[in-house]
Amino acid sequence: MSIDSRKTESDESVLCSGWNERILQRLIWWNQKMESLWFSIGIYGLVLLIHIVVWFLVGIVEDNFYASNRFFMKTGSIFSVSGCYITNLPSIILTSLMFFYSAIDVLIVLISLRSDRDTFSIKVETILLAILRSLLTIVYFVCSQVFETQVLTHIIPYSYSVMIGGFVEIIVSVLIPVIRAILDDSVEGENLFESEIELVLNNDEMCKLLLEFSRRSYCPEGVLFYKDVQSFKRQVQSYYNYKEENELLKTNIVTRHRERITNSAKKIVGNYLSEGALNELNVPSLPTKRNDILAKLYASEKSSIDHCPPKNLFDQVICETLLTLTEVFTRLKQKSKKIQNFLKETYVAQSTISQI
Amino acid sequence: MGNIVVSPHDKEGQHHMMATPTSNNPNGGSAATAKNKSEITVLLLGAGESGKSTLFKQVQFFHGVGITHDQERIELIEIVRLNVLENAKNLVAATQHLNIPIEQPENRETAKLIINSLNTNDLEDPSWSKRLYSLWKDAGIQKAYENREKFQLYDSTEYLFENLDRICSDKYVPTVVDVIRTRTKTIGITDMKFDVGDGKQLRLVDVGGQRNERRKWIHFFNTVDAVVFLTSLSEFDLNLYEDNGYWRVKESLRVFNEVVNNALFYKVPFVLLFNKRDLFEKKIATKSFSKYFSGFNEAEEKNPVACIEYMTKLFLNEITEHPLDTVSVKTLSAIDHDNSKQVFEEVKQFIMTQQHRE
Numbered sequence: 001m002s003i004d005s006r007k008t009e010s011d012e013s014v015l016c017s018g019w020n021e022r023i024l025q026r027l028i029w030w031n032q033k034m035e036s037l038w039f040s041i042g043i044y045g046l047v048l049l050i051h052i053v054v055w056f057l058v059g060i061v062e063d064n065f066y067a068s069n070r071f072f073m074k075t076g077s078i079f080s081v082s083g084c085y086i087t088n089l090p091s092i093i094l095t096s097l098m099f100f101y102s103a104i105d106v107l108i109v110l111i112s113l114r115s116d117r118d119t120f121s122i123k124v125e126t127i128l129l130a131i132l133r134s135l136l137t138i139v140y141f142v143c144s145q146v147f148e149t150q151v152l153t154h155i156i157p158y159s160y161s162v163m164i165g166g167f168v169e170i171i172v173s174v175l176i177p178v179i180r181a182i183l184d185d186s187v188e189g190e191n192l193f194e195s196e197i198e199l200v201l202n203n204d205e206m207c208k209l210l211l212e213f214s215r216r217s218y219c220p221e222g223v224l225f226y227k228d229v230q231s232f233k234r235q236v237q238s239y240y241n242y243k244e245e246n247e248l249l250k251t252n253i254v255t256r257h258r259e260r261i262t263n264s265a266k267k268i269v270g271n272y273l274s275e276g277a278l279n280e281l282n283v284p285s286l287p288t289k290r291n292d293i294l295a296k297l298y299a300s301e302k303s304s305i306d307h308c309p310p311k312n313l314f315d316q317v318i319c320e321t322l323l324t325l326t327e328v329f330t331r332l333k334q335k336s337k338k339i340q341n342f343l344k345e346t347y348v349a350q351s352t353i354s355q356i
Numbered sequence: 357m358g359n360i361v362v363s364p365h366d367k368e369g370q371h372h373m374m375a376t377p378t379s380n381n382p383n384g385g386s387a388a389t390a391k392n393k394s395e396i397t398v399l400l401l402g403a404g405e406s407g408k409s410t411l412f413k414q415v416q417f418f419h420g421v422g423i424t425h426d427q428e429r430i431e432l433i434e435i436v437r438l439n440v441l442e443n444a445k446n447l448v449a450a451t452q453h454l455n456i457p458i459e460q461p462e463n464r465e466t467a468k469l470i471i472n473s474l475n476t477n478d479l480e481d482p483s484w485s486k487r488l489y490s491l492w493k494d495a496g497i498q499k500a501y502e503n504r505e506k507f508q509l510y511d512s513t514e515y516l517f518e519n520l521d522r523i524c525s526d527k528y529v530p531t532v533v534d535v536i537r538t539r540t541k542t543i544g545i546t547d548m549k550f551d552v553g554d555g556k557q558l559r560l561v562d563v564g565g566q567r568n569e570r571r572k573w574i575h576f577f578n579t580v581d582a583v584v585f586l587t588s589l590s591e592f593d594l595n596l597y598e599d600n601g602y603w604r605v606k607e608s609l610r611v612f613n614e615v616v617n618n619a620l621f622y623k624v625p626f627v628l629l630f631n632k633r634d635l636f637e638k639k640i641a642t643k644s645f646s647k648y649f650s651g652f653n654e655a656e657e658k659n660p661v662a663c664i665e666y667m668t669k670l671f672l673n674e675i676t677e678h679p680l681d682t683v684s685v686k687t688l689s690a691i692d693h694d695n696s697k698q699v700f701e702e703v704k705q706f707i708m709t710q711q712h713r714e
Contacts, residue, residue: 217545219543222543282569283598284597285599324541327435
């Protein structure tokens with residue numbers, strides 16, 4: 001007899017998950033390709049090349065067949081190095097192109113309106129940039145009509161108005177996110193004041209008490225999971241430290257180190273997050289969380305940039321596990337003088353630090 | 357009721373818990389394995405959120421132990437506040453998930469803080485009482501609350517939000533009712549003992565109800581003298597916490613089937629408690645019961661007695677091995693102190709009578 005001996009409805013979900021996993025893997029593969037450095041450089045290079053080719057072809061056609069009746073330039077050739085005036089046609093083409101780009105931006109924002117959230121305010125930024133670009137395009141077009149041949153445009157060319165749009169876009173969508181990410185990274189790891197339960201878990205002696213207490217209450221899995229994840233995080237950290245020092249070596253040691261970390265992560269998944277595992281955790285929707293973590297592990301294995309699994313791989317599950325430990329921890333706190341004294345002493349120490 | 361022994365252990369950090377399981381002897385030490393005739397072990401079983409721990413806390417309370425003492429309840433401040441935060445977070449998440457906007461801009465600001473940074477220590481500040489109450493009363497949140505069967509939310513949500521002015525204060529000490537209404541997911545196994553006369557002690561064992569917790573129940577199966585199986589009447593429109601896509605009633609029936617027909621329990625008195633009768637009666641007033649049970653007569657769906665009778669038949673039909681004369685069925689409202697006391701007394705009498713018969 002066993003309460004757990006019968007398989008539940010998840011038999012079907014196991015069958016489905018294989019198929020889903022394949023689609024997921026394919027999507028991850030595409031996502032990685034599109035995120036890769038070479039893809040970005042390739043796209044930029046291609047667009048630049050197309051523009052140069054168009055410019056060159058137009059120049060050749062105009063110079064050879066329409067030299068007396070130019071449609072792009074007013075006086076000199078498009079290849080002129082001493083300056084030249086353009087006709088209305090390039091202004092109209094450029095204006096239409098800029099509005100077209102803005103319209104695409106707005107369309108994408110409209111399509112993504114129903115998506116869940118906008119954590120980094122990307123939708124708002126895109127709309128504001130589209131408005132700015134449209135305004136600057138109008139400025140450009142008006143200037144191209146009004147200041148056509150004035151000397152002022154030799155000093156401040158009105159086409160700068162279009163460039164300002166591009167410049168602001170780079171600041172908003174590249175520079176600010178990079179600065180934000182750097183700031184966020186610097187904040188991480190300065191969490192001096194942890195929750196009570198983390199204080200206990202991070203202290204070897206107190207953690208042993210908690211582990212023993214939870215073992216006797218038949219629920220050691222949460223504590224064991226926390227300790228295993230901490231050890232996994234240390235492995236990842238040491239991998240990055242080693243990699244930084246030996247960046248150019250690319251030795252087998254780095255590869256082996258990475259494989260060890262991936263195996264540790266898989267072992268944690270097998271021990272705590274799998275249905276029917278000896279130390280299966282009591283957190284909601286465990287199969288979904290397990291699949292998410294496995295997908296991330298797979299992505300890190302196949303990634304062309306960095307093969308090491310992310311340090312925060314288990315953070316969400318850790319958070320929920322700490323919540324499930326609250327009850328057993330409260331009971332231990334009520335009963336154990338050692339834990340009470342430890343927490344009291346830690347608080348005194350922390351308040352002294354904060355006063356300093 | 358006389359002497360209470362919460363646990364025989366005195367060693368540091370080892371009170372109020374079961375004997376140690378070892379690799380050689382998974383049933384633990386002497387207290388768990390040696391069947392002591394003077395001790396009646398009663399297991400509280402049932403799927404997650406069926407009310408086992410609520411009944412356990414009520415029994416503690418009317419025996420004057422555990423949460424009866426201020427000091428023990430002070431330790432639970434964080435858990436009560438955590439319940440408030442979890443409820444608030446779940447409601448805010450539900451508004452996004454169900455596409456119901458929070459109407460007032462200031463409540464949207466509060467919701468952002470709840471999701472991003474609010475922690476239990478912040479709730480010492482009384483200003484949070486007003487902010488959270490205003491959020492609770494927001495039309496968007498109330499609409500999500502009306503649709504609470506579509507997401508996971510504790511039964512105590514309304515109670516906690518209505519008592520925010522006490523909870524959000526630096527002088528807050530949880531009342532017994534607060535503790536009983538607070539949802540704490542039990543993991544592992546806990547127990548308490550008390551005298552029941554005739555030189556006998558009753559050992560009440562509370563367990564976790566989610567799927568992964570149920571494998572731990574087996575440690576007590578061969579020492580058990582009676583089983584009290586709880587199931588929630590009000591879960592007929594809800595899905596599981598651990599698997600949001602699986603109907604709770606189906607899970608309860610499945611677990612009941614496995615427990616009641618277990619060979620180890622053939623000779624053991626078995627009590628089936630239909631809990632949360634209060635919530636159930638409120639729920640069927642506004643929601644359709646027959647929608648979930650095709651065999652039930654729709655004309656009777658607002659009659660709680662008929663609904664409970666139907667549920668009783670549903671559960672009793674699962675019994676294939678256990679002798680029916682040793683099965684007792686009762687309804688309960690575990691958050692109601694008097695009702696819990698009366699029902700538990702009846703359960704105790706039933707178990708004692710069965711013991712004498714044996």
